[in-house]
Amino acid sequence: MNHPTHEQIVALKRLLIPMADDEWMMGHRGSEWLALAPDLEEDLALSSTSQDEMGHAKVLYDLLHDLGEPSADYHVYFRPANRWHHARVTALPKSSWAEWVVRRYFYEMFDQVRRSALERIPYPPLVGALKKMDREEAYHADHARSLMDILAHGGAESYGYLREAITDDWAYLADLFEWIGPDESWASWDVGELAPSAMRTRFESQVHQDFAIWGIYWPEGVPLATRKARHHDSSPDLPALLDDMREVRNQAAKAHW
Amino acid sequence: MPPIEETPVYEVFAQHDALAFATHVGSLRAPSAKMALELAREAFFRRDPAFDVWVVPATQIVHARDFPITLPTAPEEKSYRLPSGYDNGPQWKRFKASEQKIEDVAQEMAQPVRRIPQ
Amino acid sequence: MKAVEEFLARVDAGEKIEVRDWMPDEYRDLLIKQIHMHAISEIMGAYPEKEWVAKAPTIQRKMALNAKIQDEIGHGQMLLRLAEDLSQPYHRGREALMDDVLEGRVKFHNVFHLEAPTWADAGVIGFLVDGGAIITQAMLLNSSYAPYARMLKRIVAEESFHMQHGESVVLALASGTDLQRTMLQEAINRWWPAMMFFFGPREMGPASQRMMMYRIRTMSNEELRQKFITRYAPRIRSLGISIPDEALRQDPRTGQWAYTDPDWDWFSHMVHHNTGPMSQARLGLRRQAQVDLRWFREASLRSAAYHASRGA
Secondary structure: OOOOOHHHHHHHHHHHHHHHHHHHHHHHHHHOOOOOOOOHHHHHHHHHHHHHHHHHHHHHHHHHHHOOOOOHHHHHHOOOHHHOOOOHHHHOOOOOHHHHHHHHHHHHHHHHHHHHHHOOOOOHHHHHHHHHHHHHHHHHHHHHHHHHHHHHHOOHHHHHHHHHHHHHHHOOHHHHHOOOOOHHHHHHHOOHHHOHHHHHHHHHHHHHHHHHHHOOOOOOOOOOOOOOOOOOOOOOOHHHHHHHHHOOHHHHOOOOO | OOOOOOOOEEEEEEEOOOOOOOEEEEEEEOOOHHHHHHHHHHHHOOOOOOOEEEEEEHHHOOOHHHOHHHOOOOOOOOHHHOOOOOOHHHHHHHOOOOOOOHHHHHHHHHOOOOOOOO | OHHHHHHHHHHHOOOOEOOOOOOOHHHHHHHHHHHHHHHHHHHHOHHHHHOOOOOOOOHHHHHHHHHHHHHHHHHHHHHHHHHHHHOHHHOOOHHHHHHHHHOOOOOOOHHHHOOOOOHHHHHHHHHHHHHHHHHHHHHHOOOOEHHHHHHHHHHHHHHHHHHHHHHHHHHHHHOOOHHHHHHHHHHHHHHHHHHHHHOOOOOOOHHHHHHHHOOOOOOOHHHHHHHHHHHHHHHHHHOOOOOOOOOOEEOOOOOOEEOOOOOHHHHHHHHHHOOOOOHHHHHHHHHHHHHHOHHHHHHHHHHHHHHHHOOO
C-alpha cells in the first residue's frame, strides 16, 4: 500500500495524530525534569528519553505532512488547542518525581501495545518509522521498569509515593486507548489489535503481571473513556502549556529562529 | 542532615566494534550492575554506538601502579624479539627472489581469489 | 620536602600525574578545588538554559538545546567523578561534593548567578559563555593531571557542537527582524561585563599562581581574557551589534586589548556568597534534586540490596 486511498489517509491521520501528540507531550513534559533528576546519571538517561520522544513525534508529524497535513513546526507551534489529540495524562503539569516515574511507566507500556498493533498496517513509511523507533523505545520501557522496581522495593517511603502516584494517574489512563473520530477509523485496516478494548486488555495484562511482581495492589481495570477522550476543547492544562511553549515563537511567528 | 550511603562506582569499558579490544571510557555511580549498564548507555554512548559494554565495580580493579614491580616497562636490549635487524632482503636478492613483508601477505589475503575456470 | 621537589621536577619535565601516584597534599587540594568548581559550574549552567527548552521556538532548537544541556550534565558527571576519586583520602564522595554546593562550600561561575530573561540569552550563553569555557578548557588540555586532561579532550570534542549551536542561534537573531536584533543586542549588553569577570582578576590570586606552578593550568587569567576578546569582539561587531564598553580597543602594536574593568567587588561577592539575582533560585532547583529526592537514591540502594539478597 504505497498509495493509500482517501479513506485510508483519513484513517491513518486519526491514528497518527494522537500518537505524535502523545510522544510530543511526553518529550515536552519530560524536558521539564532536566537537571532535576535524583542523580546526574539518571538525568542523562531522562534527557535522552525526552529527546527521543520529541524526535519520534517529529518523524510522525513528517509522515502526516506527507499525507497532506501541515508541517511539523505548524503542528507544534500554530495548531489551535482544540486540534491537539494527546491523551491528557501525557500533558499533565509537572508533579512529583514518583508521579513522573509512574506516568512514564504507564505510557511506555501503552506505547508498546500501540506500536505492535500499528506495525500491522501495511503502509511502508509507517512500518519503516516504527522500526526505527523500536530500539529506543525498548530501552525506554526497560529503564521505566527499572525505576518502578526501585520505587516498589525501595522501602516504605518510596512504596508510599508509588501507591499515591498510581492512584493519581490511574483515572487518566482511559484516554490513552481511544482514537479520535468515529470508532471505525481503526477498523478499515482489519487490525483488531487497534480496537480500544483490545489495546486495553493487552495493557492491563502486562501491567497486572508487573504489579504482581512488585507487590502492588491491582486497582481493578482501567476505567472506560468518555466521549471527550483526546479532545481538548475545554482542557484545563492545555492553554497554559501552549502559551508557554509558544511564547518565543509568537513574538515573531514568521521569522527565522 | 546525616550523610547517606554512597552509590557504588562502576568503571565502564566499551568495545567499539567486533574486532576492537575493549577500552576504558569512564565511570559512573549506579545502585546495581544492570542499572550501571542502563545508565552507561546515555552517559557515554550518546553519539557513538558500541558493540559491547562492560561495567566493573571500581573496587574490583587492581592497578599495577599499586605494585610498581609488576608495571611493564620498556624492555632492555631485546632486539631478538623485534623484526628489525635482519638482512634477509639482500640475501633473497642473491637467490634472485624478492623479499616479502607481512603487510604484503595480509593485503594479498584481502584480495578476491581468482579461480581458474574448469 | 625533597619529595615535593622531585614531584615538581617531574611536572616541569612535562610528565603526567595519575590519581594513584603520590602527590603533594597541596597539589591534590588545588586539583579538587579546580575540578570540583568546574564540575559544579557545568551542572549549575543547566539551570539558566533549561528555562528555554520549554519555550524554544522551533522543534530543532528545542531538541538541540535539550541535548546541549544534557552534555553539560554529562560533563558535570564526568568531572565530578574525577573530584570524587581525588577526594577519597578525605572520605568525601558524590553526596558530600554535591551538598557542598548547597552549603556554599564550592563556588560556581559568575555567569550562572545571572538572569537569562529572553531567548537571546539562551543563544548568547551558548555563544559567549561556552566560547569562554572552550578557551579555558583548551588551555587545560595541557594540564599536568592526566585524568583531567584526558577528560577535557572528550569534553572539548562535545563543545564543538555547543559552539555551532550557540552561534547558529545568534546568527539567526542577527539576521532577523528588528525585534530579534534588539533582543540580541540587549543580551550582549547583559553578558559582556560578566564575560570580562569570567576569567578572573588581572592579578591572579595565590591559589591560581600555585596552579600555574604545578602546571594544573598553563596560562594566566589575563592571557585567557585577551584570547577571548581577540576572538569574540570582532565577531560581535561584524554582526552589527555593539559591545557595551567604550574603552574596548586593541593596541595595534602589542595586540593587547584595553577594556573597562567589570565591577570586581560586586561579582566577587556574588560568587562567594551566592548573592546574585538568580543565585538562590538556581540553588533552590539544585536542592530539589539533591535534597528533596535523596529518598530516591536511598530507595535505589535498598532495592539493589533486596535483589542481591534474593540472588538476582
